Amino acid sequence: MSNVSNDKHTAILDAAHTLFGSSGFYETKMSDVAEKAGIAKGTVYLYFKSKEDLFMAVTRRDCEGYLQQLENKLQDHTTFTDKLSVIAEHHMFYYYERKQHTKLFFLAPNNNPELVAYMALFMEQYMQAVVKVLLEGRASEPELMAQSYIGMLDRLKMDILFDPSFTEADAFKRAKFAASLFSKGAMNNLHPAEDDKENNIANEDIE
Amino acid sequence: MSNVSNDKHTAILDAAHTLFGSSGFYETKMSDVAEKAGIAKGTVYLYFKSKEDLFMAVTRRDCEGYLQQLENKLQDHTTFTDKLSVIAEHHMFYYYERKQHTKLFFLAPNNNPELVAYMALFMEQYMQAVVKVLLEGRASEPELMAQSYIGMLDRLKMDILFDPSFTEADAFKRAKFAASLFSKGAMNNLHPAEDDKENNIANEDIE
Amino acid sequence: MSNVSNDKHTAILDAAHTLFGSSGFYETKMSDVAEKAGIAKGTVYLYFKSKEDLFMAVTRRDCEGYLQQLENKLQDHTTFTDKLSVIAEHHMFYYYERKQHTKLFFLAPNNNPELVAYMALFMEQYMQAVVKVLLEGRASEPELMAQSYIGMLDRLKMDILFDPSFTEADAFKRAKFAASLFSKGAMNNLHPAEDDKENNIANEDIE
């Protein structure tokens, strides 16, 4: 029962993820979702109470997967610079692998407090994950630093959407660029008192 | 004559800017725009041939104003660091002053090639303006640097949308933070010829 | 299942036939059609993809029924004169029985190539049905003759529309008149080989 249910539940989420992602919330019809999921229109409503509810679920699954995968990758690395690179690469490639449907975040339904709240929560969690890494590098203003890093990556990722000739190598190059640029900036932003020593350590990390 | 015409044209653009910005494209009704502009529904169509056309016009005016003001401010400053600060402050305050309707870029109509093309153009122009400044600081990879800076600022600005207690002082603080952080990162990324040792280390990192 | 579907399909066609017929294409609202058919507005679009599509379907059904009934009646009669009468009576009474909605052909949507093509096809088929009968009477120029007969009947039918006191007896009288008048005209227009003298005179007239 729960299996059957889960199969359809997942099929709907998958279909919705693809369609919302490529066409946006408003340009995606519930009937399209049902068709892509291989079920009847009415069935979607057995699993999700409304289109907005479905969008929330898609967003939630997407964001949770994003954070989960990031945590997993971070656990496999130990040095500060490695971790910065992991964050950058994860950010770039998560979108690169989803080229077709990265419009998602551009087209959320407005005025939905639940969604806005969730997006804020996601941002907070993502930021905290980055902050945790930054604190290992003893950066001051870690929250602003984390936001900056995320923003940098987010923009560097943009060309994936606009430039059809964007390659995997481009994604790698940008990830490295961001990590390198940021580690330097971050390094220069250490807590004053600890500047000398830490900086040496940091530089060793980098080398 | 041309004034009367311009008055209504402007009134519509203003109304649309506010409404599209706060409710998004799809949740904004043409009748709302008309009402807010103080004219009849049909009149809107005397000035803009469709809702999408109106959205394009709003976007275009907004983006052009953004770039124009930025250029003006940059001309009043001479040093590299000053200019970086000007960019950061302009980015933060342009949105800060438009708190009410900054959802604009989240809710563009999908699949409108004209709009996508224009947004790409805007990004290119914005980036080039930043690149021009960065070249004065002799940064290498100026385009990636510029995108990074813009992305950083864009994310730092986000809390304006989510955090109602966000103050003007916060905006200033973030602008300074970004400029400072970035100028250091940029400094570490100078052309090899002029910054032998540091740059070599950095390049080894990347390669 | 298929019955339910057909029931609604038919109900919509019936409602549309009446409304298009009495008010014309442009003065008939889809909501009126739905209301008269006893269903919701949206349901009409489950069966017909647009107002024009519905109009085409109504026209097609009407014309096909017209021709089908004519063929059936013709099969029950053998002599040339009988068949001419059948054509005349069918023409008169088909419209007489549809008094309320014979404005149909006056108010087709313009510039619809599909409709124009279909009307041309209908005319061709109707004409050929009459031609077939006329050939039994060995008329020369059967196509012009057929068109003439149809035109004659069409005009004689007009008063049904304009004259509220038009009776069934009037319809009969006119049918007989047309058949009689035309059969004499047709008789005078036989193939030369079989009607030497008369035909020669007629040909001289024409040349």
Place this chain on the structure above:
Amino acid sequence: MSNVSNDKHTAILDAAHTLFGSSGFYETKMSDVAEKAGIAKGTVYLYFKSKEDLFMAVTRRDCEGYLQQLENKLQDHTTFTDKLSVIAEHHMFYYYERKQHTKLFFLAPNNNPELVAYMALFMEQYMQAVVKVLLEGRASEPELMAQSYIGMLDRLKMDILFDPSFTEADAFKRAKFAASLFSKGAMNNLHPAEDDKENNIANEDIE
């Protein structure tokens, strides 16, 4: 004053005749009429109080011209057969010369009693003109005969609308065909008591 007024009045009627004729009542916009007439939109309303009023005026002028020209042509001919031919040719060529805008009668606005009444009046007048000729041929049932003749001509004219290769020669041929066919039918329809004598006279007419 009256001249200037008349110029515009006529220009509007001409423009409207062309547009209503080629696109029909509903597909013709008042702004198109104004533009084609070379005047401002509002000016149309100084001469005609509404779109329907304009349509009425166009129809009236067209029909009156039709009848007037027919009367003129009939006065130039004396014999019965000549007059029948004149009617036929006039009917064919009036439409032939207006190929581009013969949709006129197909697309009148429904439910306009004034228009319906006028069309009935026109038909009555046209019919009476034909009746007058027929009476010279001493036909019985002259009204039905007249309607038949008109209907015949009307249908024979139809191909002008549908067949782009329809030539002036085709129009002539059909006019002759109708006149010839009808004169024979009419001749056979003389008042019984006078059949013999009149028939001879009629035949002499034809020869």
Place this chain on the structure above:
DNA sequence: TATGAATGAGTGTTCATTCAT
């Protein structure tokens, strides 16, 4: 559970008409 036929509220757009200039 699953279906898909039916619903009907909602909205972009048109265009005949008006009226201040």
Place this chain on the structure above:
DNA sequence: CATGAATGAACACTCATTCAT
């Protein structure tokens, strides 16, 4: 008389949602 900017009623069509089967 002439203009054309402004009006706003009107309508086809869409699509999220429901519910009888």
